[in-house]
Amino acid sequence: MPKLSQEAVQKINFTLNGDAETGLAEPRMLLSDFLRNVMGVTGCHVGCEHGVCGACTVQIDGKVQRSCLTLAVQVEGRRVDTVESLAGRENELTDLQQAFKTHHGLQCGYCTPGILMSASEYLQQNPNPTEEEVRDMLSGHLCRCTGYAGIVNAIMATAKQRQENKS
Amino acid sequence: MKPRKFDLVRAETTAEALAALSEAGGEAKIFAGGQSLMAMMNLRLLDPSVLIDISQTAELSYIKEVGDKLEIGAATTQVELLSWPGLADRLPLLHQAIPHLGHFQTRNRGTICGSLAHSDPSSELPLCLATLGGEVVLKSTRGERVLSAADFQLGMMTTARTDDELIVAARYPFKKPGEGFAFTEVAQRRGDFAIVAVAAVANGNTTRLGVGGVADKPTVKSWTNLADENLDEELNALAWELKGSDDIHATARYRREMVRRLGRRVIEEANSCRS
Ligand SMILES: Cc1cc2nc3c(=O)[nH]c(=O)nc-3n(C[C@@H](O)[C@H](O)[C@H](O)COP(=O)(O)OP(=O)(O)OC[C@H]3O[C@@H](n4cnc5c(N)ncnc54)[C@H](O)[C@@H]3O)c2cc1C
Ligand code: FES
Ligand code: FES
Numbered sequence: 344m345p346k347l348s349q350e351a352v353q354k355i356n357f358t359l360n361g362d363a364e365t366g367l368a369e370p371r372m373l374l375s376d377f378l379r380n381v382m383g384v385t386g387c388h389v390g391c392e393h394g395v396c397g398a399c400t401v402q403i404d405g406k407v408q409r410s411c412l413t414l415a416v417q418v419e420g421r422r423v424d425t426v427e428s429l430a431g432r433e434n435e436l437t438d439l440q441q442a443f444k445t446h447h448g449l450q451c452g453y454c455t456p457g458i459l460m461s462a463s464e465y466l467q468q469n470p471n472p473t474e475e476e477v478r479d480m481l482s483g484h485l486c487r488c489t490g491y492a493g494i495v496n497a498i499m500a501t502a503k504q505r506q507e508n509k510s
Numbered sequence: 511m512k513p514r515k516f517d518l519v520r521a522e523t524t525a526e527a528l529a530a531l532s533e534a535g536g537e538a539k540i541f542a543g544g545q546s547l548m549a550m551m552n553l554r555l556l557d558p559s560v561l562i563d564i565s566q567t568a569e570l571s572y573i574k575e576v577g578d579k580l581e582i583g584a585a586t587t588q589v590e591l592l593s594w595p596g597l598a599d600r601l602p603l604l605h606q607a608i609p610h611l612g613h614f615q616t617r618n619r620g621t622i623c624g625s626l627a628h629s630d631p632s633s634e635l636p637l638c639l640a641t642l643g644g645e646v647v648l649k650s651t652r653g654e655r656v657l658s659a660a661d662f663q664l665g666m667m668t669t670a671r672t673d674d675e676l677i678v679a680a681r682y683p684f685k686k687p688g689e690g691f692a693f694t695e696v697a698q699r700r701g702d703f704a705i706v707a708v709a710a711v712a713n714g715n716t717t718r719l720g721v722g723g724v725a726d727k728p729t730v731k732s733w734t735n736l737a738d739e740n741l742d743e744e745l746n747a748l749a750w751e752l753k754g755s756d757d758i759h760a761t762a763r764y765r766r767e768m769v770r771r772l773g774r775r776v777i778e779e780a781n782s783c784r785s
Contacts (some may be wrong), residue, residue: 346517348518350515370515370516370517393553400615406619412549412552414518414548416518416683482613482699482700483616483701498555
């Protein structure tokens with residue numbers, strides 16, 4: 344049975360934003376700190392460090408979760424996607440990111456990466472949500488600037504546009 | 511904040527998790543979804559010297575029918591149960607309650623058994639287990655035992671689980687013909703812990719009401735042939751019996767009023783949707 348000693352630095356092999364990567368962490372290192380301080384992926388923001396604010400939300404194997412409640416060593420062999428995975432290499436925004444810009448879905452931007460990761464998974468599962476459903480999904484994120492209206496509008500507009508593009 | 515140092519055991523099988531628990535002699539904590547555990551460790555409220563990670567233990571990730579109950583393994587997440595196709599028809603109470611449990615983002619990780627182990631008096635899943643009369647399966651290197659919700663839930667974040675035991679599964683009884691169910695809660699915000707949560711089951715003769723967030727554990731009251739004209743009086747008596755107290759979220763008086771009002775609402779709703 345694999346037992347990792349508290350002092351031992353582990354080598355973590357995983358896929359980060361589509362690329363195979365390796366980083367070092369001891370068991371107590373949080374995934375949020377690992378992503379930011381070891382891997383240099385600073386789009387993963389840290390707010391409360393106890394699961395409440397949602398700033399640190401990333402996708403692990405396609406499912407959004409709190410990186411502050413995850414240990415770095417737990418992503419061994421898995422796929423992690425942060426906000427950096429959304430825009431293309433030429434810094435082209437995704438439709439969702441563009442909608443946040445258009446609808447004033449952000450001000451300071453601290454909450455934005457987490458919300459973008461949540462909304463990307465959520466719209467895949469529920470491509471045609473009601474406003475109430477979007478607000479329910481957003482209850483897992485705190486935004487101190489926008490009052491949420493712009494965020495809701497951006498997500499609703501993206502869903503609508505995607506539906507129109509399909510038909 | 512960050513957690514203190516700990517050794518980490520990645521259990522590949524149930525047997526490995528049980529061996530590690532036994533060896534640690536009370537110093538270990540199970541890491542299921544981490545949604546309560548890691549928050550408490552980051553806040554330094556908990557300081558285990560060993561963590562046993564069962565989140566990737568394939569053997570513990572399943573949902574299966576066992577007789578008249580649905581059995582849910584210890585690594586199965588809340589979102590996995592919510593997506594189980596039969597949930598709305600066969601376990602309507604859970605179908606109504608789970609969307610109140612945290613958020614989309616925390617349900618992706620949090621487990622059913624982890625919530626039962628954590629046993630917060632405001633939690634939805636322990637309340638549903640108590641109201642439906644479900645049970646938990648506990649295992650250690652010494653053997654296995656099955657406890658009813660009433661025997662398992664002892665008080666504020668306290669269960670009958672001993673330090674070397676793993677909750678390997680939870681069992682929730684399916685809906686029987688003629689039963690109706692209803693759940694509701696008041697919370698500060700969608701997804702927050704409930705200030706008061708209520709769950710009702712009605713089958714025409716008996717009415718069962720479970721209340722969370724008031725006493726130190728979910729409390730269930732049953733009535734036979736409860737007439738509507740007696741309901742307010744019965745709910746008032748229950749509201750006082752639960753001996754809720756003031757805290758930062760609400761006064762005891764507010765909680766009593768919620769038991770009376772929400773209690774009536776779910777009992778009426780459970781009766782009206784019997785099928
Ligand atoms: C922002 C936020 C909001 C939340 N809102 C709610 C809410 O409204 N209602 C609610 O009920 N919960 C809420 N929670 C907590 C909920 O998400 C957790 O899922 C749940 O309490 C614990 O489940 P877990 O799998 O994450 O367990 P963990 O956090 O991994 O473990 C919790 C405790 O149980 C023990 N444990 C876990 N599994 C087992 C097992 N199989 N056998 C023995 N011991 C075990 C652990 O050692 C630990 O002590 C919230 C959490 C967050 C972060
Ligand atoms: S930093 Fe992780 S939820 Fe706030
Ligand atoms: S834009 Fe500032 S916190 Fe949301």
